[in-house]
Amino acid sequence: MVSEVTAAGDAAVKAVLGEERFATVQNSKLLVVGAGGIGCELLKNLVLTGFRNIEVVDLDTIDVSNLNRQFLFRRIHVDRPKSVVAAEAVRQFRPEAEIISHHGNVKDAEFGLEFIAKFDVVVNALDNLEARRHVNRLCLAAEKPLLEAGSTGHLGQVTVIRKGDTECFECQAKPSQKVYPYCTIRSTPEKPVHCLTWAKNLFDLCFGPEDESNLLADLAADMRKFQAQESVDGEDAGKRIFAHLFEEDIRKQAELEDLWSDQRPPPGPLSYEEALKKNECPTDADKDKLETQKVPSVAGDAKGFVASVAKMYGERRDLIGQSSFSKDDPIAMDFVHCAANLRMQNYRSETAQVLYHAMQ
Structure with missing residues (x-):
């Protein structure tokens, strides 16, 4: 046939x-x-x-x-x-x-x-x-x-x-990648893409080489203090990083009164213990979906974030300080999509969650 x-x-x-x-x-x-x-x-x-x-x-x-x-x-x-x-x-x-x-x-x-x-x-x-x-x-x-x-x-x-007959691909300038203002990424995210950009920068900050141009460079000292330690409990490191990012730093951001108004309320700190209590029950609409199609709960994102940090300090200890975000790396994807979702939870984004594959 x-x-x-x-x-x-x-x-x-x-x-x-x-x-x-x-x-x-x-x-x-x-x-x-x-x-x-x-x-x-x-x-x-x-x-x-x-x-x-x-x-x-x-x-x-x-x-x-x-x-x-x-x-x-x-x-x-x-x-x-x-x-x-x-x-x-x-x-x-x-x-x-x-x-x-x-x-x-x-x-x-x-x-x-x-x-x-x-x-x-x-x-x-x-x-x-x-x-x-x-x-x-x-x-x-x-x-x-x-x-x-x-x-x-x-x-x-x-x-x-074709050489000699047409212009080449680089003969005309192509649009450059969208760049977001530092203050938007660091302190006042308004859209999911701002939280994703923040999370990607965070991955590079935590596990990549030193880079003063990183938008989150002011957090470098706190994020890198585990790198110098020869023996690190990955889960403990994940929980401590979680506390610093989604609770302590958010509390400091909320205290910057000039940034907030009735239209833009201050962000809400989120502790790891509080996050674990936000375990939404699955709906009937979720029954026939693949796991990667379901909207994760806040508790799921919190556990996923800590687990991804634990894997980096467990399975990839030798690569810490040399890694960079890649959408083909499942651990990096877990870290970034969980971090972006938690960031949106902090800032009360109306968008439910960033699904795992939004970065593909």
């Missing part, structure tokens, strides 16, 4: 492109960089168009949050490399095609100029500017055409880049 469908599709494409162009399609060697939302659609379209020789590079693994839009993946694929599963899926559309997957970062040395030079065309399907710029430069150096398809935030762009 698959061969009959493929044959019918080939006949339709050949009728549109003509014999010569269709032969070029079949004999071309393509590199697809990225196997996420755009990459899944591209890989499916490419093999159904007649391309038979494709390699795909992606550094990410499949998460539950990907399944609503990255249609080549299923629940059983969670935690597997995107590139590998995507290649397996599109081979079912065209079994005779040679689809080679690479689980890695396109910025690694193995995917340098010599690697890019093997292909007739490179297709970008990336979601970050740094990687898109890198591939753009490689294609210019190797004099290979680049089909630039990617997203920046909620904006998507598609263009063809």
Whole structure:
């Protein structure tokens, strides 16, 4: 059945492109960089168009949050490399095609100029500017055409880049990342995104190298005092950090009378013991949801925050002082989403909670 469908599709494409162009399609060697939302659609379209020789590079693994839009993946694929599963899926559309997957970062040395030079065309399907710029430069150096398809935030762009014929990806300035005022992040958050930014800075402050530019640098002395200790009880450290951030520091912020008014009431301190009492009962609407789809309780966030700190001081003691936030790191994600939710609890945000996958 698959061969009959493929044959019918080939006949339709050949009728549109003509014999010569269709032969070029079949004999071309393509590199697809990225196997996420755009990459899944591209890989499916490419093999159904007649391309038979494709390699795909992606550094990410499949998460539950990907399944609503990255249609080549299923629940059983969670935690597997995107590139590998995507290649397996599109081979079912065209079994005779040679689809080679690479689980890695396109910025690694193995995917340098010599690697890019093997292909007739490179297709970008990336979601970050740094990687898109890198591939753009490689294609210019190797004099290979680049089909630039990617997203920046909620904006998507598609263009063809060919050295000497078109402008390149960096010929026009791209929008810079949104930067929030220091006072908003540090003292007067109004939106969930402010709390998320605060939580990401907090992770880097607690577990990363010293950085005076960190928005929470004034908390550095208190957050880093555990790093110098050779033996630390991770759970105790988590509870003490919790008390400092969500109770003591919030109490100090609430005392800054000039910041608050009837429209913006002062934040409310939250002790660990108080948080544990806020264990909301699940509703009927939660019964059929996956765990990652349920809105966590304040008690759940408090326990999750302490547990993530305990894991850092237990499983990753050697990496403290060298770590940085990554959405691909489950411990970092636990820390940040719990911290952001608790921060919103402090500031009485009307938004219920930041779900785990809001940062994906």
